[in-house]
Amino acid sequence: MPEGPSIVILREETAQFSGHKILRVEGNSKVDLNRLLGQTVRSLRSWGKHFLIELEDASVRIHLLLFGSYRIDERKEATPRLSLGFDNGELNFYGCSVELIEEPLEQRYDWRTDIMSEQWDAGRALEKLQGMPGTLACDAILDQQIFAGAGNIFKNEVLFRIKVHPMTKLGALPAAKLQELVTETHQYAFDFLKWKKAFVLKQHWQAHRQGTCPRCQIPLVKAKLGLTNRQSYFCEGCQKRYIASDD
DNA sequence: TGGTTTGTTGCAGC
DNA sequence: AGCTGCAACAAACC
Numbered sequence: 001m002p003e004g005p006s007i008v009i010l011r012e013e014t015a016q017f018s019g020h021k022i023l024r025v026e027g028n029s030k031v032d033l034n035r036l037l038g039q040t041v042r043s044l045r046s047w048g049k050h051f052l053i054e055l056e057d058a059s060v061r062i063h064l065l066l067f068g069s070y071r072i073d074e075r076k077e078a079t080p081r082l083s084l085g086f087d088n089g090e091l092n093f094y095g096c097s098v099e100l101i102e103e104p105l106e107q108r109y110d111w112r113t114d115i116m117s118e119q120w121d122a123g124r125a126l127e128k129l130q131g132m133p134g135t136l137a138c139d140a141i142l143d144q145q146i147f148a149g150a151g152n153i154f155k156n157e158v159l160f161r162i163k164v165h166p167m168t169k170l171g172a173l174p175a176a177k178l179q180e181l182v183t184e185t186h187q188y189a190f191d192f193l194k195w196k197k198a199f200v201l202k203q204h205w206q207a208h209r210q211g212t213c214p215r216c217q218i219p220l221v222k223a224k225l226g227l228t229n230r231q232s233y234f235c236e237g238c239q240k241r242y243i244a245s246d247d
Numbered sequence: 248t249g250g251t252t253t254g255t256t257g258c259a260g261c
Numbered sequence: 262a263g264c265t266g267c268a269a270c271a272a273a274c275c
Contacts, residue, residue, distance in 0.1 A: 003253050049254075066254045067271045078271085095271050097255075142254095151253050192253095201253095208253090229266080231252080 002064045004116045004149020005193035007046040013072055017086050018044050022055075024085030029098040033082070036060065041086075046116065047109045048148025052101075053084075059101040068096035115149045115189045125182050133171025133244070137164050137181065138226040147185050152230045153192070153208050158184045159234060160207035165241035166225050166232045172244035207233045 021040045025033045039055040046052060053060040062068075062082070069076070073089045080092040101108055112121035128146050129135075141147055141155040150158075159166050162180045170178060195201040206214050213220055216237035225232045 006253070063255075064253090065256095065270070066252065067273080068254090069272075097270090144255095153253055209251095227265095228254095230254090 002049050002066060002068065003151040003153060003192065004046070004048055004114070005189055005196055007049055007051050007064075007149070008116050008193060009196065010051055010070060011044050011046045014044050014091055016088055017041050017084070017091060020086040020088060022084050023087060024090075025083070026085075027080050027082040027093075027098075029081050031098055031100050035100075036084070045105065047105075047111060047114050048116075048144055049151070050109075052105060052109075054105055059105055061097075061099040061101050062093055063097040063099075064093075065095070065097055069094045070096075113145065113148045115147050115186055116193075120186060122182050122186060126179060129170050129178055129182070133169060135170050136166065136226045137168045137170065137173070138166035138232055139228060140170055140181070141185060142226075142228055142230070149189060150185055153205070154185060154188055155230070156208040156233045157206060158188050159232075159239060161188070163239050165236075165239045166234050168240070168242045169244055172242040174242070177242070207235070209233060213237060 018041050021038065022036050025036045027033055035058070036055065039057070042054040042056065044053060049063060051062040053062070071092045075092055076094055078094050080094055081096050082093045082098050084091045111117040111119040112124055114120060125146050129140060132140070137159060138155055141150050141158055142152070158181065161184050162177060164173065164177060164181065173181070191204070192201060195204050207220060210220055210233060212218070213235035216235055218235065218237050220233050220235050222231060222233055224230065
């Protein structure tokens, strides 16, 4: 469920509720759900992996984390974390993080950082990356302050596409490769969206959870690298580990 | 069958 | 003080 393109799909699937009043609220979320009752949905938005329900005097922020799920006009057996009833259907969330945002969304979120947004600013991302030469490539792609919406699949697929070893420091990358890292992360987001909608996302994985390099036909390396302890899949044959001059 | 995992936070321990 | 690593959450997938 949870990477940026999946949240865009969630936003599209729930568009029917925009402009409708919340007639019923239930759920085991710790936030005060009563205050949502009677409010009209101003807009349904997303920022990175965040799904945002903008109401009249607050917004609800849903983060599906790793295992979260949702149902539209149907229910699962489990108790919903948040269930919203409208005059034209219902929206149920399970196993997710729910938070209330009191301030205006424009104040909280910078959509230039969201890889799925029309306001995505590649130049700004590049500047941020240039300012952190010691950061590993595998950590940079997971940084939500730079690529909001990118996750572990992105990390593995983008580094494979641009033929960069996950342990390469940004400062060691040639300028053109750093630029490629930005453009391919953005490009992969829309490939992900297209393939997920067609139910063929996994078929297009070249490195993530794969055993053999499709370019070199040698075994891929599987290792937990970087600050995040997330699994990396990469090819030691074709993904180059650039070395900085001061290393 | 059960280990793994599209994620993040908070806290214990050092 | 600031880091690291783990628990917690909770469920589909191979």
